[in-house]
Amino acid sequence: MGKIGETTLEIDLAALEHNFRFLKSKIGPETKFLAVVKAFAYGSDMLAIAQKMENFGVDYLAVAYTKEGALLREGGIKCRILVLHPQPANFEELFQHHLEPSIYSPNLLKSFLQFIEGQQSAYPIHIKFNTGLNRLGFWENDVDYIVEQLKDRTEIKVVSVFSHLAASEDPKEKEFSQRQIQSFQKICEHLNGKLGYTPFRHMLNTSGIINYPEAQFEMVRSGIGLYGYGNEEKVDKYLKPVASLKTVISQIHRIEPNESVGYNRAFKSEGFRTTATLPLGHADGIGRHYGNGKAHVLIKGKKAPIIGNVCMDMIMVDISGIDCKEGDEVLVFGPDRSAEAFASSAQTISYEILTAISPRVKRVIINP
Numbered sequence: 001m002g003k004i005g006e007t008t009l010e011i012d013l014a015a016l017e018h019n020f021r022f023l024k025s026k027i028g029p030e031t032k033f034l035a036v037v038k039a040f041a042y043g044s045d046m047l048a049i050a051q052k053m054e055n056f057g058v059d060y061l062a063v064a065y066t067k068e069g070a071l072l073r074e075g076g077i078k079c080r081i082l083v084l085h086p087q088p089a090n091f092e093e094l095f096q097h098h099l100e101p102s103i104y105s106p107n108l109l110k111s112f113l114q115f116i117e118g119q120q121s122a123y124p125i126h127i128k129f130n131t132g133l134n135r136l137g138f139w140e141n142d143v144d145y146i147v148e149q150l151k152d153r154t155e156i157k158v159v160s161v162f163s164h165l166a167a168s169e170d171p172k173e174k175e176f177s178q179r180q181i182q183s184f185q186k187i188c189e190h191l192n193g194k195l196g197y198t199p200f201r202h203m204l205n206t207s208g209i210i211n212y213p214e215a216q217f218e219m220v221r222s223g224i225g226l227y228g229y230g231n232e233e234k235v236d237k238y239l240k241p242v243a244s245l246k247t248v249i250s251q252i253h254r255i256e257p258n259e260s261v262g263y264n265r266a267f268k269s270e271g272f273r274t275t276a277t278l279p280l281g282h283a284d285g286i287g288r289h290y291g292n293g294k295a296h297v298l299i300k301g302k303k304a305p306i307i308g309n310v311c312m313d314m315i316m317v318d319i320s321g322i323d324c325k326e327g328d329e330v331l332v333f334g335p336d337r338s339a340e341a342f343a344s345s346a347q348t349i350s351y352e353i354l355t356a357i358s359p360r361v362k363r364v365i366i367n368p
């Protein structure tokens with residue numbers, strides 16, 4: 001066990017490269033690759049990940065919000081950046097940083113056309129269609145409206161058309177996913193026929209890449225897979241988790257029978273217990289639902305359940321029977337203990353725990 005001294009999120013860039021190569025091996029040599037780096041690259045280190053992906057030669061990066069794209073540009077990223085969920089309030093910032101908006105509704109199209117009016121060269125945009133997720137996107141029958149709006153508007157160029165699967169990881173929803181894919185194909189044919197040129201198409205996220213290889217079109221978009229999780233064991237075994245959350249034992253207590261631990265006395269000891277206090281709480285991303293015995297951490301490879309209520313800055317774990325001392329390292333998740341397993345003990349998913357780790361936790365890049 002090393003001596004990390006404080007709570008640390010290790011970001012392993014060799015694991016990122018491994019995952020990227022794996023995902024690339026699942027797509028055609030001509031298929032473009034978009035790396036999703038929204039939400040601080042799924043809670044890791046947005047700039048470090050984006051730099052690495054740019055060096056690997058990905059075709060696009062994607063963020064959710066304009067602000068995230070601006071941070072990438074300010075950090076020196078030159079790669080093309082798709083903003084999945086832009087808002088008119090940020091068009092100026094988007095334009096200044098040459099970020100490419102996803103245009104997902106008649107209202108957004110209208111306001112972007114207004115904003116861009118008089119611009120000399122054609123500004124790249126991406127049109128998003130809703131094919132069943134019912135979250136963001138134009139409807140199939142909006143194609144004529146879009147074409148009408150874009151007619152003779154040389155300030156805009158539709159670079160790509162895309163949609164998003166609602167249940168790409170769920171084999172029970174295969175039929176639904178296939179219907180989404182067919183509907184998307186129909187939309188693209190209709191749109192291309194009327195637009196007079198051919199934007200490229202993309203639909204698949206990580207689980208889509210694995211489960212619907214026939215629907216790669218010209219590009220795929222991967223997030224969670226790059227960070228080492230595939231939503232299924234059969235995929236996880238080929239991937240390497242990029243982020244490891246480690247902490248240390250701050251203090252050890254011996255607890256007598258009938259004592260309590262933590263706020264509201266939520267843990268009551270039946271017998272003699274030994275507990276360790278760790279510098280990691282709900283303000284660091286370990287939500288209260290991880291407490292009261294739901295989840296555990298690993299100390300010297302042994303399970304130490306989180307007992308009592310999670311505090312803002314600390315958790316207490318039961319280390320009875322584990323040979324450890326103050327200052328010893330504690331593993332919350334990482335390659336030897338997946339974030340998915342940690343998350344599922346509190347009824348949530350890897351995406352949520354990864355993106356929850358707050359900026360207060362020190363990031364350390366390994367294998368740069």
Ligand SMILES: *Cc1c(COP(=O)(O)O)cnc(C)c1O
Nearest residue numbers: 036164205206221222223224225
């Ligand atoms: C977040 C996101 C992705 C990435 O999905 P993963 O499951 O993490 O691969 C792809 N496309 C869109 C539109 C997204 O919002």
